[in-house]
Amino acid sequence: MNTFSIGGVHPQDNKQYSAHKKIVEVPLPQKAIVPLSQHIGAPAKPIVAKGDKVLVGQLIAEAGGFVSANIHSPVSGTVTKVDTTLDAWGMRVPAIFIDVEGDDWISEADRTPAVNRICKLEPQQIIEKVKNAGIVGLGGACFPTHVKLMPPPGKKAEVLIVNGVECEPYLTCDHQLMLEHGEEIVVGIQILMKALGIARAVIGIEKNKPDAIENMRKLAAHTLGVSVQPLDLKYPQGGEKQLIDACIGRQVPSGALPIEVGAVVDNVATIYAVYQAVQKNIPLVSRVVTVTGKEVARPGNYLVRFGTPVADIIDFAGGVPENTGKIVGGGPMMGRAMSRLDMPANKRVSGLLLIPESEARRTDPANCIRCAKCVGACPMGLEPYLLSKLASLSRWDEMEKHNVMDCIDCGCCQFTCPSYRPLLDYIRMGKAEVGGLIRARAAKK
Amino acid sequence: MSNFIVSPAPHVHSSDSVRRNMLNVIIALLPAYVVSLIAFGWGVLIVTAISVCSCVLFEYLITRYVLRQQPTIGDLSALLTGLLLAFNLPSNLPWWQVVIGAFVAIVIAKLSFGGLGQNIFNPALVGRVFLLIAFPVQMTTWPLPKGFATSYLDATTGATPLATMKNAIKAGDASLLDQLPELWDMTLGMIGGSFGEVSALLLLVGGIYLLCTKTITWHIPVSILLTVFGVSGLMYVCGMPGAAAPWYHLVAGGLMLGAFFMATDYVTSPMTGWGQVIYGIGIGLIVMVIRTWGAYPEGVSFAILIMNACTPLLNMYIRPKRFGEVKK
Structure with missing residues (x-):
């Protein structure tokens, strides 16, 4: 079975709008x-x-x-x-x-397109370079990458899992990156394997991107220890714990980090940034952003410098269509709705999704009919119907007992609920409260 | 360029709805309904019309004028309750008894608990069992399958296969089982009984439709049917005097209707896969106990209601398998 073992949903992937659009640089x-x-x-x-x-x-x-x-x-x-x-x-x-004023780069940056395959740095030097370049996980969580490269004492990394899943509907930036910069990504993988002192890497890619699977397979063919794992479509396969389960069949224990099962997970965009930093001396100053939506004039994958106002990026893609009701930073499952467009793009914004007014509003919730679809959909094996009920009653300690802190915010429960109940809203509220209680307990000790 | 809608993720929905699930169940009931019409004629149409109309009307009136809420008949749940109640009645039941059954189902079993999603017991079955206890004669006088040749109330009646099986096991005399109809007639539905329960074959077809559309999962129907088949098979193989063959138990009475359409009611069944399996096994066991030793020939309704009562307990003790569970 080439997917994770518990739960998951199948949203329409809607990647056709921006898929295979060449990466274009947005003007400064x-x-x-x-x-x-x-x-x-x-x-x-x-x-x-x-x-x-x-x-x-x-x-x-x-x-x-x-x-x-x-x-x-x-x-x-x-x-x-x-x-x-x-x-x-x-x-x-x-x-x-x-x-x-202009576009003048630091002198050490190598901006030529030639691929530099040779890396003679020691692991410690690589980690230092990654740290100095300000690289964070570009899959969405923005966790500093150098921290992942330094496992705590007693823990040993065994396998690097490369996240090329892009399970969020609409987004295509990682897909396009694997097509255009696959070679650099493979070099980046080797660099990270060297930094971690490991001999095995698995690139997980969902089967709706056959050309990316093909391309990465071809490029990784002569690289010892690197393999491509095609995965059956299921959201949230790009979730760290789900991807480890899908690729190597190990379940990260509740409350633990991936290193507990010997895995380090990095997104392909992050690995491309590692390549840029280590081999080209280019720190993380830009990323590929998918601008998309059913009505967008020029949906595509755009190379964006951080600090560029969101409005400029959308204008470059053809502007905000008149009937737009909601603008989401990121994908539709986990992205955040934006209230205004003069704010700058940052390392977190992997996509800009313009949702038409007709699809932008939530449907009014009805009674829970206890159909158990949320229980079946939860990839962490939780009971969303129960957690949301407990949150509405402020019964935080019971929520903790029912593992609310395992929730990964994927939204499968709310996506699947036939009564349109705001399950995740309640669960997030509970997570915040329970997190506070846990911190307070730790502070007392 | 402001006034954008801001709400937390997720920003898309599966577009599944209560209405769609209810509609799927209604569609799944239609093939069996056609057989019922062919078997019992006009009475089927009349009982269905009265049951459905009264259920919807009671739901509307009570939510609108007593609870003072927005009526929720648009979600089709009251319509479905009416349909299921009708399926569980003989086609010659007097109209006013049908209305009473609908009242008990909707007003007492469902709305008095707080409406859709709040009730403990399956409303249609509470309605049916109330009628069974209140009007035992009419509820157990089954018209024979003679199609449109029979009129609504003055049908000729006869024993159901389950009554025959009961007599055989009570007497401990397997020769009584020779009076059973042909297995094929029982499978197709040309037998006496509550009008919707007779066609095991087409109820199974409807059940498979429900599974394919992911309206229900396999856990409940499969565990009920396997339990009944296993227990009755064991009795048969061990040579219990008067025991009928297990395939007769599968196609007789309300088992198929109960397994696919009544026990799988979302509201009153457990929330986890294993909970549903235990619930299904429980129903299967109780069905066999009642069919073998009980006072009534049939026990599917009682079995489901008893296990409905166990559902909160099953929800409390049977938890889903957590991802990366740490043993404490």
Whole structure:
């Protein structure tokens, strides 16, 4: 069975709008707003001030802790202020504002398209380079990548799982990256295998991308220890724990990290960023963003510098169609709706999905009919109907007993509910409360 | 360029709905309904019309004027309850008894608990069992399958195969089983009984439709049918005096209707796969106990209602298999 073992749903993949569209670079903005919190963990600390001239790729903010990431200037120009901004999710975060003047890069960056296959660095040097380049997981969680490369004492990585699943409907950026930059990704995989000191990597790709499977198979054919695992379509296969289960048949224990079963998971976009950083000295300043939707004029895959306002990106793809009701940063299953478009793109925005008004509203919920479809759909084996009921009654300790903290926010329960109940809304509320209780308990000890 | 809708993920939905699930069940009942019409004629149409109309009407009136809520008849659940209740009645039941059954099903068994999703017991079965206890004569006087030649109320009646099987096992005399109709007639539905339960074959076809459309899962029907087949097979093989062959038990009475359409009622069945399997086994066992030793010839309704009562308990103790479960 080439998929994960529990639950899952089959949403319409709707990838036809932007699939196979060549990656196109979005023009530089006139003013870039660079948020300093584009990752999980502490915000980065700015090291430039008003009036400073910066180059593309220059470090402008340092990681604010172990779990944090460096931020580099995505543009060249003059820093106009260090202030706060609303980020793409509508959260107020510190940010550096830069007036763009040309496109001058740091001297060490190698921007030629030639693929550099030889890496003579030691593992520790690779990890250092990944850390300095500010690389975070580009699959959506934005967890700093260097942290994953340093397993805690006593734990040993055995296999690198490469996430080329892209199970979110509509999104095609990872697919296109595997078609256009597959070679670089394979080099990136070898670099990470070297950094982790392991001999095995599995690239998981869903079968709705046969050309990507073909391409990666061809490229990895002569690379020892790297194999491609075609996977049956099922959401949320790109979830870390689900992908490990699907690729190597190991279940990460409740509450533990993938390293517990010897796995390290990285997304193909992250691995491409690793290649860029280690082999080309290009830090993470841009990513591929899928701009798509049923009514979008030029849906496609766009290379976007961080700090570019979302409105500029959408304009480049043909503008906001008149009947647009909702704009989602990310995919439709886990992405976040945006209230406005003047906010800057960041490391988290993998897609911009423009949903027509007619599909943008939720249907009114009806009574739970106890059909158990949410229980069957939950990939973590939880009971969403029960958890949402307990959350509505504020019975947080019971929610904890029923493993609410295992919930991965995938949305399968709410997607499948025939009564249109807001199951995940309630469960998220419960997770926040239970998380608070757990932290309070830990603080007391 | 503002005024965009903001709501938490997910932003898409499977477009599954209560109405669609109810509609699937109604569609799945239609093939068996055609056989019932051919077997029992006008009475089927009359009983169905009265049952469905009264159920929908009671639901509308009570939600609108007593509970003062938005009536929910659009989700088709009241219509389905009416249809299922009718399936569980003889086709010659007086109209006013059908109305009483509908009242008990919708008002007492469903709405008094809080409406759709809140009731403990299957409403259609509560309606049926109430009628069985209140009007035992009419509820066990079965018209013979003579098609449209029979009129609504003055049909000739006769014993059902289950009554024959009961007599045989009570007497411990297998020769009484010779009075059973041909197995093929029992499978197709040319026998006496509640009008919707007779055609085991076409109920099975409907059940397979429900499985294919993922309206129900295999757990409940398969565990009920296997249990009944296994237990009756054991009795037959061990040479219990008067025991009928297991295939007779599968096609007789309300077993197919119960296994695919009544026991699988979402609201009153357990939430997890293993819970549903235990629930199904429980129903199968109780059916066989009643059919063999009980006072009534048939026990599917009672078996399902008894296991309905166990459902909250099963939900509490039988949990789904968690991903990456840590043994404590």
